[in-house]
Amino acid sequence: MKDKGILIVLSGPSGVGKGTVRKAVFSRPDAKFEYSISMTTRKPREGEVDGVDYFFKTREEFEDLIKKGKLLEYAEYVGNYYGTPVDYVKETLESGKDVFLEIEVQGAKQVREKFPEGLFIFLMPPSLEELKNRITGRGTESVELIHDRMEAARKEIELTSMYDYIVVNDDVERAVDKIYAIVQAEHCRSERVIDQYIKMLEVE
Ligand SMILES: Nc1nc2c(ncn2[C@@H]2O[C@H](COP(=O)(O)OP(=O)(O)O)[C@@H](O)[C@H]2O)c(=O)[nH]1
Numbered sequence: 048m049k050d051k052g053i054l055i056v057l058s059g060p061s062g063v064g065k066g067t068v069r070k071a072v073f074s075r076p077d078a079k080f081e082y083s084i085s086m087t088t089r090k091p092r093e094g095e096v097d098g099v100d101y102f103f104k105t106r107e108e109f110e111d112l113i114k115k116g117k118l119l120e121y122a123e124y125v126g127n128y129y130g131t132p133v134d135y136v137k138e139t140l141e142s143g144k145d146v147f148l149e150i151e152v153q154g155a156k157q158v159r160e161k162f163p164e165g166l167f168i169f170l171m172p173p174s175l176e177e178l179k180n181r182i183t184g185r186g187t188e189s190v191e192l193i194h195d196r197m198e199a200a201r202k203e204i205e206l207t208s209m210y211d212y213i214v215v216n217d218d219v220e221r222a223v224d225k226i227y228a229i230v231q232a233e234h235c236r237s238e239r240v241i242d243q244y245i246k247m248l249e250v251e
């Protein structure tokens with residue numbers, strides 16, 4: 048039987064660089080993770096593509112997915128719903144591949160309850176000032192929304208104790224190196240691999 052993949056959850060405040068780090072993670076030639084594309088009711092930003100960046104849904108469609116139990120987790124964040132499709136995650140893990148989620152902390156908490164064995168990584172900004180600079184610098188949010196996102200960020204940073212690892216995103220490539228090292232270490236964790244070795248000893 049094939050071993051199940053690892054569910055990797057990358058979380059952190061808006062603007063910390065989750066999207067940037069995730070893209071850098073996936074652009075490495077040795078990337079073996081599968082990215083789970085989320086559903087959202089947020090309007091697409093310029094350049095975002097349905098089915099690539101997100102599956103863009105109406106509130107009615109999203110609420111229907113909730114009712115039908117199609118989401119592993121979901122959260123309302125700054126006025127919009129965001130959620131992870133459960134079937135994709137389960138099927139991909141069953142096939143032995145690691146799945147990579149990029150979600151905010153309320154959702155990460157729900158995943159922790161359903162998948163306590165997941166690998167939870169919190170991406171931390173070098174400082175709150177730098178976080179604000181990044182959100183402002185991206186230019187996708189109005190002043191009011193930046194304020195809301197900074198408030199959300201303060202609350203999120205207070206909840207980091209439920210994560211297995213904290214990675215500071217001072218430099219993108221350095222953060223990616225750390226994420227790879229963490230995932231690699233997780234693959235060697237004895238409770239994940241012990242059965243394989245026991246089987247090997249039985250055969251010989
Ligand atoms: N709970 C949950 N949060 C998500 C999901 N997808 C994205 N998010 C988070 O929702 C927040 C807002 O995302 P977005 O509007 O794309 O802005 P971003 O902050 O620039 O990534 C970010 O913290 C994302 O990580 C999801 O499926 N579930």
Ligand SMILES: Nc1ncnc2c1ncn2[C@@H]1O[C@H](COP(=O)(O)OP(=O)(O)O)[C@@H](O)[C@H]1O
Pocket residue numbers: 059060061062063064065066067068181182184185216217218219
């Ligand atoms: N390590 C970093 N150093 C400097 N700027 C960064 C770094 N990581 C991301 N950024 C910039 O910060 C802004 C927010 O990044 P983004 O990936 O959109 O964040 P998130 O997905 O967490 O909301 C972008 O303009 C991005 O280029």
